[in-house]
Amino acid sequence: MDVLDRARGALLGMAVGEALGAPLEGLEPEMIEEKIGKITGYLDARKTQPEHRSGFFVHAVYEDETQAALAMSETLVRKGGFDVDALKTRLEELGQTIDGNTFGCYRRPRRNFRTAVRRMLSGAAWEECGVNTAGSGAASRGIPIGVFYRDDRDQRLRASVESSLLTHRDPRAGAATASVAEAVAIVCALESPGDAKPAAIAKEIAAAARDAEELMAEKYETVLYPGYEPYLHQYSGAAAELQSLVALDIEPAFQKIIGWASDKGSRPITHATRGFSLTAVTSALYLFLTGLESFEDCVLDTICEGGNTDTLGCLVGGLCGALHGVDGIPAAWRETLKGADQVLGWGDALSGEADRGALPSLIAQEARLTPPAPPPPRKKRPVPQPRHGPGRDGPSGGRGRDGGRGGHGGGRGGGGGRPGGGRGRDDRRDDRRGGG
Numbered sequence: 001m002d003v004l005d006r007a008r009g010a011l012l013g014m015a016v017g018e019a020l021g022a023p024l025e026g027l028e029p030e031m032i033e034e035k036i037g038k039i040t041g042y043l044d045a046r047k048t049q050p051e052h053r054s055g056f057f058v059h060a061v062y063e064d065e066t067q068a069a070l071a072m073s074e075t076l077v078r079k080g081g082f083d084v085d086a087l088k089t090r091l092e093e094l095g096q097t098i099d100g101n102t103f104g105c106y107r108r109p110r111r112n113f114r115t116a117v118r119r120m121l122s123g124a125a126w127e128e129c130g131v132n133t134a135g136s137g138a139a140s141r142g143i144p145i146g147v148f149y150r151d152d153r154d155q156r157l158r159a160s161v162e163s164s165l166l167t168h169r170d171p172r173a174g175a176a177t178a179s180v181a182e183a184v185a186i187v188c189a190l191e192s193p194g195d196a197k198p199a200a201i202a203k204e205i206a207a208a209a210r211d212a213e214e215l216m217a218e219k220y221e222t223v224l225y226p227g228y229e230p231y232l233h234q235y236s237g238a239a240a241e242l243q244s245l246v247a248l249d250i251e252p253a254f255q256k257i258i259g260w261a262s263d264k265g266s267r268p269i270t271h272a273t274r275g276f277s278l279t280a281v282t283s284a285l286y287l288f289l290t291g292l293e294s295f296e297d298c299v300l301d302t303i304c305e306g307g308n309t310d311t312l313g314c315l316v317g318g319l320c321g322a323l324h325g326v327d328g329i330p331a332a333w334r335e336t337l338k339g340a341d342q343v344l345g346w347g348d349a350l351s352g353e354a355d356r357g358a359l360p361s362l363i364a365q366e367a368r369l370t371p372p373a374p375p376p377p378r379k380k381r382p383v384p385q386p387r388h389g390p391g392r393d394g395p396s397g398g399r400g401r402d403g404g405r406g407g408h409g410g411g412r413g414g415g416g417g418r419p420g421g422g423r424g425r426d427d428r429r430d431d432r433r434g435g436g
Contacts, residue, residue, distance in 0.1 A: 001190075005326055005327075006187065006323075007351035009324060011070070011318070011343050012340060014066050014143050014314045014317045015062040015339070015340070016337055017313035017318065018065055018310050019062045019313075020299060020303055020333070026309075027306050033304075041332060042060040060338055062337070063107040067106060068113075068140060069141050070144075074362045076144060076148045077349040077350060077356060078356060082148075082149075084126050088126045091117055091166075092117065093363050094363065112135055112137065113167055130167050130169035130223070132169050134172035136275050136277050137168070137311065138164040138174075139164075140315060142177040142181035143184055145160055145163070146184025147347075147350045147351065150188040153208075156185060157178055164177040165220060172234055172278060173277050176209070176277040176282075179208055179212075179281065183285060184318070184322050186204055187201075187319065187322045199243050202246055205242060206240040234278060237260070239285070242285060242286060245286050254283065272305075273308050273312055274308060275311055284316050284319075291320070295321065326344070339368075
């Protein structure tokens with residue numbers, strides 16, 4: 001398989017994976033099984049999560065993490081290499097208000113990402129824009145970095161670190177981005193998918209994460225937030241566990257990821273798919289390395305774990321796409337995804353097989369895919385209370401709706417992901433295939 005096919009597969013795979021996972025975000029695996037059952041393609045979030053109003057505007061379309069990765073792709077291609085200020089400019093342009101949308105072309109951007117982009121729009125230097133968080137949102141940028149710098153490890157590390165620090169000033173986010181870029185670069189060098197060796201890839205991933213941490217401490221200390229030192233090597237420590245995790249079934253592997261993250265994080269962790277670099281990115285790499293046989297099975301197994309399903313779908317989709325190429329992605333998913341042709345065009349450009357002068361405008365492309373924000377919900381009128389005459393028995397009040405909105409869904413990066421249990425991936429795959 002040539003680099004062109006891997007580049008196209010990587011970018012289309014991340015877009016497909018995010019579009020598949022987004023409607024399930026925040027749901028528990030049991031809720032996914034109960035509400036949806038068998039998953040064969042893109043879902044309508046208005047049906048999977050009707051209690052949510054914000055952001056589920058378009059069926060079968062990718063969202064903010066793929067958008068940021070495409071902005072990275074455009075920067076790499078048009079500048080002939082990574083330029084953090086050029087990426088900053090492109091992220092700013094995507095965030096400018098259009099057609100009544102309150103946050104430009106972005107679709108469901110995360111709170112911390114919105115904060116960083118607002119700082120960019122205010123004129124802050126790139127070193128001052130990032131938020132003090134170890135969230136997993138920057139990691140998707142490692143996918144185009146790994147393709148473009150597949151033969152240049154030093155530039156791969158630099159681009160991973162700077163692109164992450166632009167929005168996340170935590171060393172764990174930078175190391176996580178570098179680990180994803182490293183995995184993509186390794187896959188791009190393989191002759192065929194069968195040549196992928198999980199333990200060997202995991203070892204290289206951990207080494208890249210450690211080198212990224214050392215690079216940040218040496219050259220970017222003033223960009224990292226004050227007091228970062230205790231967290232500097234946490235991600236590479238988690239990545240080092242991957243070498244042993246790939247031999248485990250999913251439940252014990254997730255328990256180890258949860259245990260590590262809980263021990264090192266600032267708050268208890270209950271789910272391996274939470275939107276935190278030590279959990280979401282580590283889990284995505286584990287799911288990829290233990291699901292090398294099939295793009296379809298690996299991505300569906302991933303999103304059925306619940307939690308931060310858009311991020312995990314994006315990362316696992318990009319990695320699987322790089323491994324299996326475009327033809328490894330189910331045809332129905334390729335053909336139904338909105339904006340697929342443009343995404344493939346950026347894959348062509350990353351591989352060096354496209355004319356830079358003929359490339360489309362990313363801003364125009366994303367504006368076409370992002371509809372105006374929906375109107376605010378109408379306020380519910382109070383239920384009138386029945387009136388009863390003097391001395392007349394009657395109910396004390398009218399019958400109202402059951403109080404509150406139950407269920408799952410939470411905020412972005414909320415719950416989800418099985419905290420434990422004895423069932424393996426094959427058991428859950430049988431349930432999913434059988435319709436729940």
